Amino acid sequence: MAKNYSERPSMRYDANGRLVKGKSSQSGLTRFLLGFLIPYVVINGLILLFVIQAPSIDASEPDTKDYQNAEVSFKVSSLIPVKSVTASIEGQPVELEKSGKTYKCILTENGNLTVTAVAINNMTKSSHIQVNLLDETNPVIDEESVVLGAGYLEFIVSDTQSGVDWDSIYAVDSLGNNLKPTDINRTTGKVTFSMAADSIVVYVKDLAKNEAQASFAVN
Incomplete structure (x- = not known):
């Protein structure tokens, strides 16, 4: 019985007679990386960043010109939008004046100023600023x-x-x-x-x- 050579897998050779291997395995790996693994890592990384991202507060030293009023300014930075920024001194709310990312308040008493920033993911950052340069004592x-x-x-x-x-x-x-x-x-x-x-x-x-x-x- 004659052998059927058509059942053998076809092989390709280059000009030097070397066997040329197929690219199916390489192309499959590339499709896996580009089509699934890399997008998966990027998307989940962005989700994780959104979940854990908290604002940062950079405050300057309190300043006064008359020892009766102190000015405190601070900058709130965040990679995601900030939902609210509040301040209080010894538990009493303090009115803030906003200019871009910078906030300013005028204080008439010494104490511990607490600044709180909340991002839209509800991550919170608080900073405590000690104000003690106002003159509240008699000569x-x-x-x-x-x-x-x-x-x-x-x-x-x-x-x-x-x-x-x-x-x-x-x-x-x-x-x-x-x-x-x-x-x-x-x-x-x-x-x-x-x-x-x-x-x-x-x-x-x-x-x-x-x-x-x-x-x-x-x-």
């Missing part, structure tokens, strides 16, 4: 420096934040006279009053308008 009249002599009063006053408002210093004596200092040494802080009555009340403000008062009397 200090040094009791140990007080000299109550015959017809005069001397004392030293200081303020470590905004500074003493030297022009604000005055006194009222027991006779009802409104008195201004006879001498002020702004370097040492020594203040001198002439005193004709037997008692006097002194008033001193700092540049943030905090006021201290002290009473002195001749024994």
Whole structure:
């Protein structure tokens, strides 16, 4: 019986007589990579990025010009849209002014400012900014420096934040006279009053308008 050579698989050879292999396995792998694996990885990577992406908050140091108001600005950045940005100081809401991605607020008290940004995927980022540069304390009249002599009063006053408002210093004596200092040494802080009555009340403000008062009397 004659052999049927038509059942043999066809083979191709190049010009040098080398067998040329088929590309079916390579093309199948390429189709798998381009048609399934790579799109799968990219799509799931984007989904994961969307799910875990949280905003970032970059805040500047608080600044003040008068020690009564502090300005705080911060920038909110996110790869996905931000749903809300809020701020509060010691639990009290703070009004924000927005300009692009930058937010600004004006504070009138010291405390812990909390800024919270929420993205549309509900991922939240909070930042805490300590504000302590506002002057909320009165000037200090040094009791140990007080000299109550015959017809005069001397004392030293200081303020470590905004500074003493030297022009604000005055006194009222027991006779009802409104008195201004006879001498002020702004370097040492020594203040001198002439005193004709037997008692006097002194008033001193700092540049943030905090006021201290002290009473002195001749024994």
